[in-house]
Amino acid sequence: MSGEMKRMLTSKSFLAAWLIACVSLGLGQTYPSLKKSLPCGTFISLLDSSIKGQIVSFALPVAAVLPWSDSFLQEYRSGFLKAALPRTSRSQYVEGKVFSILMSGFLVWILAVLTVLFVNFVIFYPLEIKGNFQKDQLTELLMKALRMSILGSILSILGGICGTLWESAYMAYGIPFISYYFGIILHQRYFKDQLWFYPSEWITPSGNWGPYQTGLWLFLLLFMLALIPVLGGVLYAKIEEI
DSSP: OHHHHHHHHTSHHHHHHHHHHHHHHHHTSOOOOSSSOBOTTHHHHHHHHHHTSHHHHHHHHHHHHTTTTTHHHHHHHHTHHHHHGGGSOHHHHHHHHHHHHHHHHHHHHHHHHHHHHHHHHHHHGGGBOSSOOOHHHHHHHHHHHHHHHHHHHHHHHHHHHHHHHHTOHHHHHHHHHHHHHHHHHHHHHTOTTOOTTOHHHHHSOOSOOSGGGHHHHHHHHHHHHHHHHHHHHHHHHHHTTO
16 A cells, blocks of 8 residues: 555656645635735745635536546556456455545645645744734635545545546546536536535535534545545446456
8 A cells, every 4th residue: 555655646647636735725815915914824824815715616526527637547558457366365456546536636635735835934923014824714725625625525526436437537537527517507507506516615615514614524435435435436347347
């Protein structure tokens, strides 16, 4: 599993996805005038507004599936599996692949948020009015980033399932993107009162999900946990053909 994670983290596709995520977060920020002192906590509020924006919404499914959702297809077609499987069991391979696909969508976005937050801190914090920014402001931002990263995991797993089932990288990339925007369109045009299938709501909730958004956290975690065995089953069935 550690070898699989290392290959994922050092791949060019992971670097490209991280750059896409960072650029989208940076472009989504509305930058203030630097001619006067900035309010305390500006470096946080800039990123917070970006997470809610359309640029990040567009880039989220793209960056989530790009790193590793099609990795099984590449290994399957290149003949890598024929050399790798004799050195490990099928169950260990599937467990490592599922975990790496799950973590790829998660890490891309959490690392991108932390990167842009650090850059904002370096650039804007010295220009802010001296004072202590609200810790709740930072906590709320990190909670949004965490929910966005879990959504990234869900999309990357979905991409792995679709890509493996249809043996197509286009399906691995396309189905999560289409599903994500299908939920947005359904909510905005037809079911405005239904929030449970609206991806933007999962990141920046406006509805009543219970204390500390407990219902939303449970929904996202159960959604992700429900997809994990599906991906595992699809992968295991495919490698049994080898």
